[in-house]
Each structure stands twice: as structure tokens, then as C-alpha cells.
Amino acid sequence: MNKFWIKYPDLDEELELVKDIIKNNIKSSNKYFTQSIFPLVETGGKMLRPGFLLIAGKFGNYDKEKLHNLAAAIEMMHTATLIHDDIIDESKLRRGIETIQSKYGKEYAVYAGDFLFCQCFIMLSKYNYSMENLRDISNAISKICIGEIKQHNIRYSTKASLRNYLKIISGKTAALFAISLYTGAWESGCTKEISNLLGKIGYYIGMAFQIIDDLLDYKGDTVKLGKNAQNDLIKGYYTLPLIYAINEDKEGEIKNILENSRLKENDVKRIIELVNKYKGIENAERLADKYTEKAFINIEKLPNCRSKEILKDVTQRLLIRNY
């Protein structure tokens, strides 16, 4: 697994168990999916959502078996959306390995994602105390779909607004972070107040996380950078740094390039220059900082305990790491 959690050996160990639950669940349900989905689980990414769920759970009465299973369900859900995202983006690689859609075909990938969705709901219905929470989780996932569709629908529109962008990332990223923290707390018997507070923190973390992810495409190592920005631009995904820059670019040079040409390497280079010139990155960083700050302000309101310190530390490392 990614080394992100290694600083907290107990959490790191628990997340390995969560991974085992996911694998056992897939294996026992159907051999047809084992081979294809396993590698994606093995390589695992950062396991942020289950990690946050477990941290939140420790603010209440921590029932290991239950929380591990809920964490597994959330990660399966996230994995399902990744599999379907890769179909849409026709991505060849995910976490350094060949995507399911590329290796097994789009048809297979559609059903593999659907299967994981179902398995997730099976687990949720096994380990949730309350129907309300199950509904909240379904709602969060529904928001992801709506967020993705919105993003898909305004592709290639140079009228993409800050407001729209925020709505999109709120659905496609922040909602699942929020529900992870909320669920961990609520299902561990925390009060509604603490659970909602943790949900809110998750939301702010998710917003900052996605903005940073988007602005890194326009920053740093120029070789890698060009590639990422180019991919998004060609697909018509105009993210925050670009939106800010378009708004500042009163002469409309960026719009002009985007609207009038099939993007070549030079065009992408020029756009990146203009995004820098018009402070697209700076402004995006500022907004990420605002969300990060809001997350920290709300973390401070939590009762003092070891989990609070871990949450602070994790948020710090996640959001203040790269820029």
C-alpha cells in the first residue's frame, strides 16, 4: 500500500485489514471479477476515504468489525466510480497498472463497476445500524454521478464559471469525503453535533483536495505537467486555474485558442503560460487555502483526543504537502 498511513502504525494495520475484507468479499462473491478487480485493490491508492472513516470512528465507541466493514464498503464504492471513470476517460493506466476498461474492454468494466456498487450496498446493509445513514450514503453516491455528468456536460465550454466548478467538485469529490467522516462518527455512536461537524470537515478537506489535484496539473515539473494539463484540455475539462485565468484574460487570448483550434503542443504550452500570467494558479491556491483553513478551524472545535491530533496531522500532510 501507499506509504501515506505509515506514520500511524495502528491505522496502517487496520487499513490492511480493510483491504483484506474487500478482497475476501470480491473473491467469495464471484470468481469472474476476482482477477480483474484484485490488482486495483492491491495497489490501493492512499485509502483516504476509509482512513478518514476510521479516524472519525475513534471519536466514538469504536466497533472494529463494523467500522472496518463500513470502511471497506466506502472504498469499494470509490473503486466502482474509478472503474467507470476510466471508461469515460478511456484511460490506459490507473495507479500504475492497466485499467480494467483497457485490459478487459468497456463492456466488462461497466459490469465490474456495477458489481462493486452492489457489493458495497450489501455490506452497508449488513453493517449499518440506521436506514437513514444508508440513505445518506446513497445520496452521496448519487451526487458523485451528478457531479460527473455536470462536468461532462460543460466540457469545452469556456463559459465554465467558478460557481459551476465548485458545484462539480463538491459532488464528485467532497461529498464522499464528507460522508466517510460522518458515517464513521455516527455509526460509532457520536452525537449528531459531532457527526455533522466531522462531515463538514470532510467536505472542506474534499474541496481543498480536489482543487489542489486540479492545480497541480498546471504546476511543477513541466514535462509531466504538460501531459496532464494537455489531457484535461483536450478532453474539454476546464478546471479552476484555467477558469480564473479566462476571467482575468480580458483580451480573450485563452478563449481564442480553446475555441478556434485543435490543441497542439504549442497551444497547450501557451495556455499554461497564460494561466500563469493571469494568476490562475495563485488564485486557485488561495481558494484551496481557504478550504484548508476552514477544515482546520472546524477540527479545532472537536473534543481533544488522539484522533483529533491524527486528523490534524493527516489533513496537514494531505493538503499542505505539494505546493
Next chain:
Amino acid sequence: MNKFWIKYPDLDEELELVKDIIKNNIKSSNKYFTQSIFPLVETGGKMLRPGFLLIAGKFGNYDKEKLHNLAAAIEMMHTATLIHDDIIDESKLRRGIETIQSKYGKEYAVYAGDFLFCQCFIMLSKYNYSMENLRDISNAISKICIGEIKQHNIRYSTKASLRNYLKIISGKTAALFAISLYTGAWESGCTKEISNLLGKIGYYIGMAFQIIDDLLDYKGDTVKLGKNAQNDLIKGYYTLPLIYAINEDKEGEIKNILENSRLKENDVKRIIELVNKYKGIENAERLADKYTEKAFINIEKLPNCRSKEILKDVTQRLLIRNY
């Protein structure tokens, strides 16, 4: 709507309400999906699964609001699988109108299906009394995915066996029929015994229904027929009549055609002739009859009431209509 339920005006009316619930649910959740999913709901097909759910509910204490919402959820689930199926089959038409994948693109169709899945679970978690039942429903849907993948995986295999075929249709069709009847009964306070019995009846009806659907491709009006059989054959879906015929065709002529050529019109014609010659249709009809009979035997075990008569009548019309 399809005229199937017109013989039972109260059910017909209730199913219109179910349709309204589906439409309201989609409309209120997100305008992005209204336009694309509405037409599919409007044209509606036979609404068999929600119809069966309502009939089963009338064996217990019928709570209209609850049952209508559960019926809507089941139909939304079915609709989600249709949208995803059309991606895989690259179908242009569904219920006489352009498919979502064809009109809005595959990307859009993936998320539209996912969105409906989620909305379905939101409704289920609102109106189900028991987590167990929610789990059963998730399990049924999971079986659909597994069934579809199995079907996908053994495409083009002339070794497709009767056993495999039955497993596939059991997952992709019979499971949802079973859970519809079971849920209607169980959520209306029927005993476990009656609920299981209705679930079993649903299973047999589903099996017979799918076999009949598959054998009609090899029967009847030759123009239409050629097209359907050809489509399935080209896609590598070898259904029951063909499987029976391959087993009887000791000289291996069918296998030969399937394995050694890109199917042309003449090949398809020849295969249909051979399927007839080797009694593929006859034998498939016989098996459908067996499942139909099992359904009726079990219907007889139900307590006498108007719903029992309706269930008998509907099953009769559905399974003994076309051949």
C-alpha cells in the same frame, strides 16, 4: 404504457402512479438526467417487475404508498441495467426509441445508469422495513451483474452448456423476478413461508420468460427473426435453442459454421435451419413449459384470493402467449 395490464384496471392505474413516482424522483433529484431518462420511463415496457411486486403485496397488508415506492425502485433498477446493457450491446433502439448511449454517448449512459442505481437505493432505504430485505435486493442485483458478465465471458464459445445457460439466465433475469414477488409479499407482512413461495414462483416465471424470449429469436416471422438471431449470433450470444441443436448435431455442422466464418446472411439462414432440424426450438419450448408448469404448481399452493387468480392469469398470458 403497454396494454399488458389493461385487463386489471386497478393494477393498471397503480402502475401509472408507480411511473409518476419514478418520474418525480428523477426530476427532483437532477435536471441533467430528466430529459434523457424520461422517455425511457414514458415508453415503459410492460412494467412486469413492479406489477408482480404489487400483486404479491396484495397477499398481505397492502400499504399503497410503501408498495408503490418499492415497485418504483425495482423498475428503476431494471431500467438502470437496461441502460448499461445498451452500452454493451451498442444498441440503437430500446422500446422503439433511440437509446441513451446512442443519443447521449456511452459516457453519459454509464453515469445515467449509476445515478438510477443510487436513486433506487435511496428509495429502498426509505421504504424498506428491514435491512435484510435491502440486502436481498442488493444480492439480486449483484447476481444480474454476474449473470451478464458470465454471458459476456462465454461469448463465441460453442462449448456453452445447458448448465451455464441456466445459470446465466437465472442471474440476469430470474433473480429480479424472484425478488420482486418476494419483496412485495415480505414487506406487506406476509409470512416467511408465503414470501418464499412467491419468490420461488417469481424465479420459475423469470426462467420461463427468458427462455421464451430467447427462443422467439429463432421462431416465427422469418424477416424479423433473421435479424434477431443474427444479432445474437454475431455478438456471440449462443442461447438455448442453439445450445440444444449443437448438442444434437453430431456431425458438427453448426460448430463448423460458427467457428470458421464471419457470419454472412446465408450462414445465419443455415444455422436457423439446423436449429430447427435438430429440434433446438422444440426442446427449448419443452424446458420453458417445465418452468411454467412449476410456476403454476406453486401458485396453486398459495392461499385463495383475488391476487392468486390475477397471478395465474398474468402468468398464463405472459408465458403461454407467443408459441
